[in-house]
Amino acid sequence: MNPQSVRTFVADRLDAYLGELRGLVEHESPSGDKARLDRLADVIAARWAGLGGAVERVANDRGGDHLVGRFFTSLPGRPALVVGHFDTVWPVGTIDRLPFRREGDRLYGPGVYDMKASLILVAAVLEAFAALGGTPARPVTVLFTSDEEVGSRTSRALIESLARGCGHALILEPPLADGSLKTARKGVGRFTMTIEGRAAHAGVAPELGASAIVELAHQVLKAQALNDPQAGTTVNVGLVQGGTTPNVVPARASAEIDARAxxxxxxxxxERALLGLTAATPGTRVTVAGGFNRPPMERSPAVVALFEQARRVGADLDLALTEGSTGGGSDGNFTAAVGAATLDGLGTHGGGAHADDEHILVSTIPERAALLAALLLDI
Structure with a gap:
């Protein structure tokens, strides 16, 4: 078996795979809807079992269950870990407003690009291995989680545990806009700043008050001063609230902060700087809570070496693979942070993630399936 034959295999069966993809997209699965997520997990688990996988369903009482499929378990070596997610950002009912549809090479639908098309890539590659007699270089573990879009709070420990035992991690998130694979991602932090002041009548005795909003203004400037474009550090105070009525010195204010590095x-x-902020206005108190929920995915030597191997196998498919970085996070942040060589952005080409024009390019499905197969065969 060679990767070119996988491309042909998938292209010949493309209509069937698109029909399967339609079913996945029309089964809406927002991150917070356990019932819908679990019903979709039933579908995915059955599909993997039919492909010869030993499927483990990881129960999750705080959201949808997670799925681990193990394939080619008799092979030696640490497994290749293939990572994706089946939750989406779209609320139930979106499919009525944004129906699954094809316009030329573009296939539209909520969650199709991020990232239900990647479920089709996994199924197509595993079917190709069975039909064409292919054997990967090592065992294959496939992990699809139910909460990536909301920070992977319940799946993080599972991701990290599997990553520590893997040979390398292949992340099926969409590529960059130009099709480049992702070899670096910023870490993502969320912080909540709370200011406590002292209320007073703004006209009669303002001197008895301590304005939480004035203090918040000082702290916003301190937080924004942490931006360091050259180092790639960004801090954004994105939401502020405070006060009650115009004639009361405000006793409380708050801010929500996004930080990336x-x-x-x-x-x-x-993180140290934000958590260490102190009040500048007498009579007020500043409290900052939070932290980085996704560590940075650094472009480590192991990541670079994995990309170079991918570029070599891609050349055999006449693919001139390139690499890049992004400010967004994925579960690749977790795999890389625990030391697993990680390659991200292996999903299908397209665009409009989290937007009304979310779509994939149909013609790239056989190509990306062939690339995934090549990576499993050769690395």
């Missing part, structure tokens, strides 16, 4: 050291530095 390229390196683990950079993330630790900005």
């Amino acid at each position: 390229v390196t683990i050291a950079g993330a630790e530095a900005v």
